[in-house]
Amino acid sequence: MSTTVPAAAGEVRDDLSVTHHGRPKLSDRARHERRLGWMLAGPAFVLMVAVTGYPVLNAVWLSLFDYRLTAPDDREFVGLSNYALILSDGLFWRQFGVTAAITVVTVAVEFVLGFALAMVMHRALFLRRTLRTAILIPYGIITVVSAYAWQYAFASASGFVNPLLGLGGYNWFGDTVPSLVVICLSEIWKTTPFLSLLLLAGLAQIPEDYLEAAKVDGATAWQRFRRVIMPNMKAAIMVALLFRTLDAFRIFDNVFIMTQGAQGTETLSFLAYRQTISRVQIGLGSAVSVILAILVVLIAVMFVKGFKTNLSQQKG
Amino acid sequence: MTTMEREAGAPPAAETSSKRSPKVSSSERKSQILWLVGAIVIIAYALIPVAWILSLSLKAGDDINNQRFLPSDVSLENYRIVLSSDIFLSALRNSVGIAAIATTISVVLATLAAYAIARLEFPGKKLILGVALAITVFPVISIATPLFNMWRTIGLYDTWLGLIIPYLSFSIPLSVYVLSAFFREIPWEMEQAAQVDGATAWQAFRKVIVPLAAPGVFTAAILTFFAIWNDFVFGITLTSTEAARPVPAALAFFSGASQFSQPTAPIAAASVLVTIPVIILVLLFQQKIVAGLTNGAVKG
Numbered sequence: 038m039s040t041t042v043p044a045a046a047g048e049v050r051d052d053l054s055v056t057h058h059g060r061p062k063l064s065d066r067a068r069h070e071r072r073l074g075w076m077l078a079g080p081a082f083v084l085m086v087a088v089t090g091y092p093v094l095n096a097v098w099l100s101l102f103d104y105r106l107t108a109p110d111d112r113e114f115v116g117l118s119n120y121a122l123i124l125s126d127g128l129f130w131r132q133f134g135v136t137a138a139i140t141v142v143t144v145a146v147e148f149v150l151g152f153a154l155a156m157v158m159h160r161a162l163f164l165r166r167t168l169r170t171a172i173l174i175p176y177g178i179i180t181v182v183s184a185y186a187w188q189y190a191f192a193s194a195s196g197f198v199n200p201l202l203g204l205g206g207y208n209w210f211g212d213t214v215p216s217l218v219v220i221c222l223s224e225i226w227k228t229t230p231f232l233s234l235l236l237l238a239g240l241a242q243i244p245e246d247y248l249e250a251a252k253v254d255g256a257t258a259w260q261r262f263r264r265v266i267m268p269n270m271k272a273a274i275m276v277a278l279l280f281r282t283l284d285a286f287r288i289f290d291n292v293f294i295m296t297q298g299a300q301g302t303e304t305l306s307f308l309a310y311r312q313t314i315s316r317v318q319i320g321l322g323s324a325v326s327v328i329l330a331i332l333v334v335l336i337a338v339m340f341v342k343g344f345k346t347n348l349s350q351q352k353g
Numbered sequence: 354m355t356t357m358e359r360e361a362g363a364p365p366a367a368e369t370s371s372k373r374s375p376k377v378s379s380s381e382r383k384s385q386i387l388w389l390v391g392a393i394v395i396i397a398y399a400l401i402p403v404a405w406i407l408s409l410s411l412k413a414g415d416d417i418n419n420q421r422f423l424p425s426d427v428s429l430e431n432y433r434i435v436l437s438s439d440i441f442l443s444a445l446r447n448s449v450g451i452a453a454i455a456t457t458i459s460v461v462l463a464t465l466a467a468y469a470i471a472r473l474e475f476p477g478k479k480l481i482l483g484v485a486l487a488i489t490v491f492p493v494i495s496i497a498t499p500l501f502n503m504w505r506t507i508g509l510y511d512t513w514l515g516l517i518i519p520y521l522s523f524s525i526p527l528s529v530y531v532l533s534a535f536f537r538e539i540p541w542e543m544e545q546a547a548q549v550d551g552a553t554a555w556q557a558f559r560k561v562i563v564p565l566a567a568p569g570v571f572t573a574a575i576l577t578f579f580a581i582w583n584d585f586v587f588g589i590t591l592t593s594t595e596a597a598r599p600v601p602a603a604l605a606f607f608s609g610a611s612q613f614s615q616p617t618a619p620i621a622a623a624s625v626l627v628t629i630p631v632i633i634l635v636l637l638f639q640q641k642i643v644a645g646l647t648n649g650a651v652k653g
Contacts, residue, residue, distance in 0.1 A: 074475030238647035
């Protein structure tokens with residue numbers, strides 16, 4: 038199967054090495070295959086690592102300095118004191134709380150909603166094409182546009198939501214919780230389709246016989262869902278939840294457009310942005326970025342571990 | 354070719370539905386009515402916010418604050434404002450140019466890498482996939498803030514190249530996943546068959562493999578374009594002027610016709626304009642996008 042590929046890499050040298058060293062042909066092929074593999078995948082790999090790996094290390098390094106862009110000569114090594122400053126600041130923990138709350142609420146709602154969407158897409162025989170086309174529009178739309186659409190809909194001046202709900206001149210963006218509600222709505226609207234498509238792929242892999250058998254045995258719709266559908270979709274559910282959780286945790290665009298972090302809606306990504314870009318506190322901003330990255334890695338590890346233990350419990 | 358196209362294009366559930374559709378029982382017909390209602394609700398869910406921003410963009414003057422869904426009078430005034438705004442037009446130019454260049458390079462590099470991953474045995478394959486996965490989940494802002502500092506030092510700040518480079522590194526992982534899942538399903542024996550028939554390795558690749566792989570590469574290109582077109586974090590952190598600022602970032606700093614008029618309706622008009630390419634791509638390539646999203650994530 039792979040014989041054709043090394044030939045393309047350099048037939049002549051292939052033959053030479055065989056006659057000179059008398060190596061078996063297969064290992065020679067394997068050697069060429071390795072080289073070709075890295076020749077093809079190398080550029081992409083180098084680019085991925087260079088543009089992410091180096092900045093991350095650079096951020097770790099800069100986070101150890103008291104460094105303001107406007108006063109580069111005052112740059113001073115301060116060890117871990119940027120981290121100490123951030124972690125002992127009540128504001129950081131508040132922003133951590135806001136970020137965590139947004140993540141939990143949006144992912145929970147999206148999971149339920151996404152499952153419903155996936156079920157309808159899986160079962161409905163009519164409007165199949167239209168349905169898939171329609172839900173791809175929120176997926177493809179620019180997050181900033183989604184943020185504006187929801188903000189203007191809820192705004193007390195231009196919005197149609199207040200008259201619809203009979204709320205008069207209620208200001209949704211005057212307090213933390215209502216602002217976060219609108220931010221979450223925009224986030225949910227935009228990203229549920231992606232989640233539902235991942236779940237749909239999982240649903241499609243469940244053999245129809247399983248469901249038929251459960252039906253014959255008298256299982257209710259809920260039992261079929263709980264006992265047949267859910268356990269058979271573990272992988273798809275895990276992938277969908279993991280991706281969405283990590284994505285939700287770095288929420289930035291919706292917050293930036295709707296509140297600019299006002300009314301206590303600032304998230305961790307927004308804090309990193311504000312420290313680095315607006316206040317040019319490179320040292321502090323880098324430390325926030327590093328903390329955010331560590332948190333994301335922790336969430337990913339927890340997810341993978343959590344789902345593994347669950348899987349083993351299911352088997353046992 | 355036809356089998357490949359079907360595999361790539363068909364939505365995952367298509368198989369089961371075609372099995373069901375020939376004979377629909379009466380209880381099935383009843384539940385189909387419920388599913389139909391569900392489908393209509395979902396379509397409304399997906400389209401109402403888009404309809405709202407479109408409706409808002411057609412309102413002019415005091416009508417913007419009429420607090421109703423529909424305009425009392427349809428006006429194209431906001432589109433005139435936006436299309437005569439240098440800020441918007443240069444942002445559009447930047448976004449189109451940067452997205453086109455970055456998408457092309459990204460897909461070419463990802464195709465080579467995905468081919469190697471799907472077809473060849475070499476050490477470090479797992480490492481590449483691992484790094485790719487790590488990047489897709491990494492918080493973008495954690496890269497954007499150090500890049501802000503680095504780009505200022507080496508002069509890439511506020512340039513097209515300064516945006517293209519991070520776009521490449523963040524879009525390649527997605528394409529590698531989508532494409533390596535796709536390439537695993539290509540019947541590669543056909544390449545050998547062509548060579549047995551006397552084609553050279555290059556001819557076999559060019560005439561047999563490229564047509565088979567093209568739909569997958571195309572899907573990866575659409576998904577990459579969406580990701581780059583949507584980017585906001587790099588757009589606002591790595592640019593400062595009209596020289597490189599892309600559309601989403603420009604929208605965030607957009608002000609009205611004059612300093613004193615409210616920018617609400619012009620922003621809505623600009624939003625509609627930048628959503629048009631998305632809608633066209635979705636309408637034309639719905640099946641490919643769905644297949645690409647689900648294949649890459651579940652099988653890869």
